[in-house]
Amino acid sequence: MDQQHIRNFSIVAHIDHGKSTLADRFLQRSGAISERDLKEQVLDDMDLERERGITIKASAVTIHMEVDGETYMFNLIDTPGHVDFHYEVDRALAACDGALLVVDATQGVQAQTVANAYAAVNNNLDIIPVINKIDLASATPEDAALEIEHVLGISAENVQFVSAKTGEGVQELVRAIVQHLPAPQGDPQAPLQVLIFDSEYNDYRGVICYVRVMHGTVRKGQKVLLMGRQRTHQITELGKFRPQMTACDQLAAGETGYMVASIKSLHDVTVGDTITDAAHPAPQQLPGYQPPQHMVFCDFYPSTGETFDALREALERLSLNDASFSFTPQHSDALGPGYRCGFLGLLHMDIVQERLERECGVSVVQTAPSVTYEITLRDGTRKRVESAGDLPEMGHIEELREPIIELAIITPADSIGNIMQLAEQRRGEYKKTEYLSPQRVLLTYEFPFNEILYDFYDKLKSMTRGYGTMDYHVIGYRASDLVKLDILINTVPVDALSLICHRTKAEARGRRFLIKLRREIPRQQFEIRLQAAIGSKVIAAESIKPFRKDVTAKCYGGDVTRKRKLLEKQKEGKKRMKTVGRVEIPQKAFMTVLEPED
Amino acid sequence: MTNCRALYVHVPFCRTLCGYCDFYSEVLTAGRAAPLVAALVRELAGYAARGVFERFDTVFVGGGTPTVLPPSELDRLLRAIHAYVGPVGRLEFTVEANPATVTDEVAAVLAANGVNRVSIGAQSFSRAELRVLDRTHDPDDVVRTSAQCRRAGIRQISLDLIFGIPGQGLDSWHESLRAALALGVEHLSCYGLTYEADTPLLRQRDAGLIKPVDEEVETEMYETAIDWLAGAGLPQYEISNFARPGAQCRHNLVYWHNQPYVGIGPAAAGFIDDVRYKNVADTAAYVEAIQNGRSPLGEREQLAPARRAGETAMLELRLVEGIDRQRFAERYGQDPVVMFSDAIARHGAAGLLAVSVTHVRLTRAGLLLANRVSADFL
Ligand SMILES: Nc1nc2c(ncn2[C@@H]2O[C@H](COP(=O)(O)OP(=O)(O)OP(=O)(O)O)[C@@H](O)[C@H]2O)c(=O)[nH]1
Ligand code: SF4
Ligand SMILES: [Mg+2]
Numbered sequence: 013m014d015q016q017h018i019r020n021f022s023i024v025a026h027i028d029h030g031k032s033t034l035a036d037r038f039l040q041r042s043g044a045i046s047e048r049d050l051k052e053q054v055l056d057d058m059d060l061e062r063e064r065g066i067t068i069k070a071s072a073v074t075i076h077m078e079v080d081g082e083t084y085m086f087n088l089i090d091t092p093g094h095v096d097f098h099y100e101v102d103r104a105l106a107a108c109d110g111a112l113l114v115v116d117a118t119q120g121v122q123a124q125t126v127a128n129a130y131a132a133v134n135n136n137l138d139i140i141p142v143i144n145k146i147d148l149a150s151a152t153p154e155d156a157a158l159e160i161e162h163v164l165g166i167s168a169e170n171v172q173f174v175s176a177k178t179g180e181g182v183q184e185l186v187r188a189i190v191q192h193l194p195a196p197q198g199d200p201q202a203p204l205q206v207l208i209f210d211s212e213y214n215d216y217r218g219v220i221c222y223v224r225v226m227h228g229t230v231r232k233g234q235k236v237l238l239m240g241r242q243r244t245h246q247i248t249e250l251g252k253f254r255p256q257m258t259a260c261d262q263l264a265a266g267e268t269g270y271m272v273a274s275i276k277s278l279h280d281v282t283v284g285d286t287i288t289d290a291a292h293p294a295p296q297q298l299p300g301y302q303p304p305q306h307m308v309f310c311d312f313y314p315s316t317g318e319t320f321d322a323l324r325e326a327l328e329r330l331s332l333n334d335a336s337f338s339f340t341p342q343h344s345d346a347l348g349p350g351y352r353c354g355f356l357g358l359l360h361m362d363i364v365q366e367r368l369e370r371e372c373g374v375s376v377v378q379t380a381p382s383v384t385y386e387i388t389l390r391d392g393t394r395k396r397v398e399s400a401g402d403l404p405e406m407g408h409i410e411e412l413r414e415p416i417i418e419l420a421i422i423t424p425a426d427s428i429g430n431i432m433q434l435a436e437q438r439r440g441e442y443k444k445t446e447y448l449s450p451q452r453v454l455l456t457y458e459f460p461f462n463e464i465l466y467d468f469y470d471k472l473k474s475m476t477r478g479y480g481t482m483d484y485h486v487i488g489y490r491a492s493d494l495v496k497l498d499i500l501i502n503t504v505p506v507d508a509l510s511l512i513c514h515r516t517k518a519e520a521r522g523r524r525f526l527i528k529l530r531r532e533i534p535r536q537q538f539e540i541r542l543q544a545a546i547g548s549k550v551i552a553a554e555s556i557k558p559f560r561k562d563v564t565a566k567c568y569g570g571d572v573t574r575k576r577k578l579l580e581k582q583k584e585g586k587k588r589m590k591t592v593g594r595v596e597i598p599q600k601a602f603m604t605v606l607e608p609e610d
Numbered sequence: 611m612t613n614c615r616a617l618y619v620h621v622p623f624c625r626t627l628c629g630y631c632d633f634y635s636e637v638l639t640a641g642r643a644a645p646l647v648a649a650l651v652r653e654l655a656g657y658a659a660r661g662v663f664e665r666f667d668t669v670f671v672g673g674g675t676p677t678v679l680p681p682s683e684l685d686r687l688l689r690a691i692h693a694y695v696g697p698v699g700r701l702e703f704t705v706e707a708n709p710a711t712v713t714d715e716v717a718a719v720l721a722a723n724g725v726n727r728v729s730i731g732a733q734s735f736s737r738a739e740l741r742v743l744d745r746t747h748d749p750d751d752v753v754r755t756s757a758q759c760r761r762a763g764i765r766q767i768s769l770d771l772i773f774g775i776p777g778q779g780l781d782s783w784h785e786s787l788r789a790a791l792a793l794g795v796e797h798l799s800c801y802g803l804t805y806e807a808d809t810p811l812l813r814q815r816d817a818g819l820i821k822p823v824d825e826e827v828e829t830e831m832y833e834t835a836i837d838w839l840a841g842a843g844l845p846q847y848e849i850s851n852f853a854r855p856g857a858q859c860r861h862n863l864v865y866w867h868n869q870p871y872v873g874i875g876p877a878a879a880g881f882i883d884d885v886r887y888k889n890v891a892d893t894a895a896y897v898e899a900i901q902n903g904r905s906p907l908g909e910r911e912q913l914a915p916a917r918r919a920g921e922t923a924m925l926e927l928r929l930v931e932g933i934d935r936q937r938f939a940e941r942y943g944q945d946p947v948v949m950f951s952d953a954i955a956r957h958g959a960a961g962l963l964a965v966s967v968t969h970v971r972l973t974r975a976g977l978l979l980a981n982r983v984s985a986d987f988l
Contacts, residue, residue: 559825560829561832561978563849563978563979563980565801566801566850570618570873570878570881572865572881572921573879574879575924576924579988580988
């Protein structure tokens with residue numbers, strides 16, 4: 013197909029504004045999916061995506077559309093909205109010539125709308141704003157359009173109004189895509205330059221690279237060079253997602269599809285790498301991507317009854333499918349051998365943990381997630397520290413720096429006061445306020461990442477009656493007066509429970525933490541003493557009395573199953589525990605570190 | 611096919627519902643007794659036709675409150691059961707009764723149909739505590755009911771008592787035990803009050819309306835019951851059960867030895883041919899299923915041998931005598947001391963289990979931690 017009849021675009025939006033549903037309408041209209049196979053959010057094909065109702069991984073699909081009697085090839089990429097997976101959006105945008113910026117007509121511009129719009133602009137893409145969900149009674153499409161113009165500076169002239177649910181307006185949108193988004197411009201005769209914009213692992217084919225051909229033409233059987241890795245491969249299969257994988261013989265400049273080349277591990281390809289012809293390589297590589305940053309770290313330890321080997325095998329297996337988390341062996345004094353894992357964010361961490369238990373059947377004890385700190389020691393060496401337990405003695409530390417994020421909050425204007433107050437409690441530094449409309453504002457702050465990691469978003473939601481949204485990115489590190497708070501159980505420090513916090517908050521935090529721990533650690537056959545300490549100074553203490561009895565003196569009649577299930581449940585609860593000394597500590601206790609401050 | 615020698619019958623009706631109760635039961639309203647009894651009779655006949663049993667040695671009619679049935683319906687039910695029981699000398703035929711529900715007429719119906727054991731839901735001899743439990747009777751009703759049963763010729767009387775009732779003190783618990791003993795009962799069941807999910811009692815506790823008894827006190831109540839009753843000639847033979855020698859509840863022993871039994875009625879559990887089943891906990895659905903010749907089963911689980919062995923151990927540990935090693939080895943092909951070596955070593959070292967040449971049993975300390983210990987045998 014000639015390039016004039018090709019359009020490559022991404023669908024980007026704030027979470028839940030309807031990207032995947034809009035993709036459904038395109039697929040349906042093009043006939044790529046029969047009415048019978050049509051289900052909601054067809055492209056969300058991972059179990060976890062369907063269960064959680066969100067997109068986690070970008071999906072590319074090629075469809076053919078009829079516009080004014082001519083056939084066009086659309087290569088569209090549905091992207092995730094959640095901030096943890098923002099890197100997927102960046103990757104997708106680099107493979108496109110345009111973007112549909114979807115905005116929910118009942119919600120208007122939200123934090124990720126702004127982030128994604130900027131990402132598209134940074135990639136020099138043409139944008140068509142799409143106001144979605146106009147079928148809803150509470151929709152205010154004109155307001156949303158004004159906000160787009162006002163906040164994002166994107167002309168409202170080309171705005172399309174659709175309902176991805178009913179299909180209203182989708183035909184006009186298709187025409188607008190043809191008219192307003194540019195055709196690709198690569199030269200099919202030039203030396204081959206193919207961008208790998210994503211990858212996935214398939215049990216039968218090995219690694220499948222999602223590719224966009226920038227220049228030249230790539231053919232099945234061709235010997236190619238991965239320019240970054242300096243490895244050559246022979247292409248065994250080329251094809252397009254329609255949405256099932258459909259093989260073809262070649263992909264020419266401007267086209268999007270997939271490539272299989274007997275690559276065994278996701279770790280053997282770099283997303284963002286350039287594929288070129290092995291015999292006639294292109295003079296230079298495409299710009300590629302920054303590798304995604306691991307924002308939070310936590311440790312996984314095998315729970316009582318699981319082995320370290322089982323955990324290692326499970327992590328290796330998972331990493332076949334998800335190259336975006338890291339794991340390195342780790343030894344905790346209290347918990348024994350385990351793994352330190354890095355994630356893109358808390359949602360990502362949750363997902364990995366859930367897959368470990370569900371898909372691999374290993375039960376783990378997980379420590380509270382931590383951000384990465386930077387330290388300079390007295391002797392001048394610099395280090396990164398991913399958990400409080402790894403911190404050297406405070407006496408050896410010259411400077412302790414914490415990650416700072418820029419946080420964008422979009423909220424109804426009447427909540428500003430509350431947010432300001434929250435920001436103050438969390439050491440936020442106010443930057444600016446922009447009015448989206450008289451009722452809604454965009455607030456920009458700088459925060460220590462650590463302060464917003466856990467419950468900040470919930471707090472924001474509740475103080476804005478659910479309307480507030482936020483987006484953030486790390487902007488650097490800053491020295492702070494931070495201290496390490498140690499937790500001792502029966503006088504033994506438990507590294508996995510220690511935490512880093514600001515000096516002014518340490519005492520209060522330690523006291524509250526112990527009270528929560530006391531609640532989470534079940535009573536045992538002996539007394540348990542809990543202490544919080546900074547250095548050698550104990551700042552708080554609590555104790556847990558031993559229990560006297562655990563016997564169900566009750567009549568179950570003949571319902572033995574019920575009795576058994578009760579005991580089994582009790583045992584199950586014990587599974588996700590870790591024994592420190594003689595004390596059994598449940599999973600939840602490790603997470604209490606993070607619980608709300610107040 | 612198993613020859614079941616025990617029958618449980620569930621009558622899912624009560625006069626009013628108690629706030630702590632999570633057994634399946636409904637308030638009995640007009641016109642509902644007859645269809646239920648007809649269905650029970652038909653379900654029982656079905657098992658008979660399948661040859662699941664020949665004669666029952668033990669029958670337990672529980673609920674709910676079987677004695678709320680109109681005497682004519684109660685008579686119809688008991689008569690149908692009586693057709694399947696074994697010789698009088700071997701038979702234990704128990705009916706549960708709530709104090710305020712037994713009239714002379716009811717007592718006569720029981721006796722006439724071969725019932726020789728009545729289990730009375732006394733719960734407490736304190737008016738205030740009975741109110742907390744939403745019980746509608748008062749302490750005198752217990753005395754009266756017991757006397758009526760005796761008069762009608764029923765030989766064995768058992769009382770249920772509850773300890774750990776909000777507001778109950780040690781003194782008042784002792785008072786209830788004394789009052790029960792004064793009635794000369796052959797058997798006592800002492801249950802610790804449990805706050806079950808989805809019960810009004812739990813909601814009251816969570817709302818701070820009632821204050822649970824302190825755990826120390828509750829433990830002491832339990833321990834005094836064990837000591838006192840032993841002194842009074844009713845030694846403990848199971849976690850919650852105490853009896854004069856020879857008066858242990860043989861029907862419940864069937865459960866604790868993990869032997870087969872037939873269960874009929876809504877929400878009744880049964881264990882036939884290594885299959886555990888439970889009927890639907892919905893009287894209307896149960897009656898309809900039986901009327902239409904469909905199975906009333908709600909759940910069904912075929913037990914694999916390992917699970918059966920684990921359950922047997924878990925259940926027999928509830929008994930004061932513990933697991934009979936020889937008998938266990940004959941049933942499951944392995945000495946329990948070998949089969950559960952890890953759990954036995956661990957809890958033995960902690961002083962919670964005692965192993966003798968013949969038995970594995972909980973120690974006194976182990977008894978108080980029975981859940982923890984027995985869970986490790988599953
Ligand atoms: N009424 C109505 N609901 C819609 C419309 N479009 C999407 N929805 C609903 O909005 C919810 C979110 O839709 P998705 O398509 O999953 O949103 P998304 O943007 O892909 O979400 P993420 O991938 O998680 O960021 C779903 O419940 C959809 O059914 C629409 O036009 N009208
Ligand atoms: S009388 Fe017995 S079965 Fe009926 S509600 Fe009360 S406790 Fe439950
Ligand atoms: Mg989606």
